[in-house]
Amino acid sequence: MSAFRAILAKDLRVELRTLESVPSMALFAVTTFVLFRFGLDREMLEGSLAAGVLLATVLFAAILAINRIFLAEREQGGFDTIRLAPVDGTALFAAKVAALCVYLAALELVAVPAFAFLFMDDWTGLTPLLPVLLLADLGLAVTGTLVSAIAVNSRARDLLGPLILLPLLVPVMIAAAGAAEPLLAEGGPSYADFGQWVAVLALYDVVFLLVGYAVYDFLLED
Amino acid sequence: MPMPSLRALAIAAPLAIGAAFALVFFYAPLDADQGFIQKIFYLHVPLAICALVGFVVAAVHAIRHLRTEDPVHDARAYVSIHMSVIFGVAVLITGAIWAKASWGKWWVWDEPTLVSFLIVFLLYCTYYPLRYAIEDRERQARYASVFAITAGAFVPLNFIAVRLAETLLHPRVFATAEGGMPPKMWLTFLVSLAGMALLWVTLVRFELAAKSASAKLSRLRRAIEGEEFAARGSRVAPNVPSQATGSA
Numbered sequence: 001m002s003a004f005r006a007i008l009a010k011d012l013r014v015e016l017r018t019l020e021s022v023p024s025m026a027l028f029a030v031t032t033f034v035l036f037r038f039g040l041d042r043e044m045l046e047g048s049l050a051a052g053v054l055l056a057t058v059l060f061a062a063i064l065a066i067n068r069i070f071l072a073e074r075e076q077g078g079f080d081t082i083r084l085a086p087v088d089g090t091a092l093f094a095a096k097v098a099a100l101c102v103y104l105a106a107l108e109l110v111a112v113p114a115f116a117f118l119f120m121d122d123w124t125g126l127t128p129l130l131p132v133l134l135l136a137d138l139g140l141a142v143t144g145t146l147v148s149a150i151a152v153n154s155r156a157r158d159l160l161g162p163l164i165l166l167p168l169l170v171p172v173m174i175a176a177a178g179a180a181e182p183l184l185a186e187g188g189p190s191y192a193d194f195g196q197w198v199a200v201l202a203l204y205d206v207v208f209l210l211v212g213y214a215v216y217d218f219l220l221e222d
Numbered sequence: 223m224p225m226p227s228l229r230a231l232a233i234a235a236p237l238a239i240g241a242a243f244a245l246v247f248f249y250a251p252l253d254a255d256q257g258f259i260q261k262i263f264y265l266h267v268p269l270a271i272c273a274l275v276g277f278v279v280a281a282v283h284a285i286r287h288l289r290t291e292d293p294v295h296d297a298r299a300y301v302s303i304h305m306s307v308i309f310g311v312a313v314l315i316t317g318a319i320w321a322k323a324s325w326g327k328w329w330v331w332d333e334p335t336l337v338s339f340l341i342v343f344l345l346y347c348t349y350y351p352l353r354y355a356i357e358d359r360e361r362q363a364r365y366a367s368v369f370a371i372t373a374g375a376f377v378p379l380n381f382i383a384v385r386l387a388e389t390l391l392h393p394r395v396f397a398t399a400e401g402g403m404p405p406k407m408w409l410t411f412l413v414s415l416a417g418m419a420l421l422w423v424t425l426v427r428f429e430l431a432a433k434s435a436s437a438k439l440s441r442l443r444r445a446i447e448g449e450e451f452a453a454r455g456s457r458v459a460p461n462v463p464s465q466a467t468g469s470a
Contacts, residue, residue: 143372146368146372150352150365150368150369151355153356153361153365154352154355154356154365155355155356155357156351156354156355157355159351159355160348160351160352160355163348163351164345164348164352164369167341167342167344167345167348168345168372168373168376170341170380170383170384171376171379171380171382171383171384174383174384174386174387175383175386178386178387193386196386197386200382200383200386203379203382204379204383207375207379208372208375211371211372211375214371215288215368215371215372218288218364218367218368219364219365219368221364
């Protein structure tokens, strides 16, 4: 537990001091919204289009952070130190998942208001969107941490990470978009199938948390 | 469990597939709705079942590899995924032909099984670049096993999510309003499934035997020609110790 806290605190402190990941993600997200404005040629978005634009943007912005989450460990020999300490792989996994969740929440603090400001008249659907985004963040963080640990130790890490990650994230996209679509619909939010999609997201998170817990030690061995 | 020899399998698989095709063309009744094209069902669905079961088998081998660190299990996981990806190409092609014939389009997004199969297929295609990108053999094998387990857990989850996303329901061959397939179709289907499964096992065993033979050959050559020969050989496929042909 103390190892978990130490690694998480280290990551958050490094991020606060260098501001490497979160500001770039936020800037990336806002720029992507502008691109969608012209790519779709729409000034207002609602329903499935709004859900798709918002979630696809968050997902691609998340990949920026996921690609970098183990960079310090890789370049500064942190993996060796963690093995020597010795820290349990589970603690490292949990700490990185938590750090990614914090980054993603920080990203969404900027990206969701920016999205609403640019594209939406009716902001009432944003509050019930919160649990959906949090569960989707956890899913992104869990699979992202798993895949990033594989990719960072390979030759083509910037390429391999997104390549493996994107198909793995299709269920998150399906469920989060399914829940968000009626919430962002024209004429006020509705809750069609809301519980079902939240349950799928929760199931996804639990399954990959368990898989990560089971296999993470093997990714640290040398 | 003693496994039949590769020779026995290589005889049984074509026999079973031949029997299956005979049943498909001369015994199974024509489908009332779709007519002759429905017979692709006896090819498409067994292929898909074998490919998916193959991915799960690969995950089981991967778990055993991580537990025992025995490279044989990694080789079996690799060959299982390899064969299932090849079967997967055939599934997507036969699926597209079936879709074109019965719905007039090469691809339909509201057929949940086909769509989830595409996603699973795309995921498993990244298995090869993953192996290519890691130089160290042991690490490559370990990471590949982690991938196989993660992807194995992903397969059912993905099917749940894609199926829930479909609001339209297509008529399904297995469960129609009239109460499912007639027994003649079931028998044909089961024989086709058995034939495809035998083909999968035979090809997996064959590839393992070939890999272990070529590993043995290059070991012998190394012994004769010295170390300069060592640099050659595949970078992706795992090294197969000679006992790998025991059971797949």
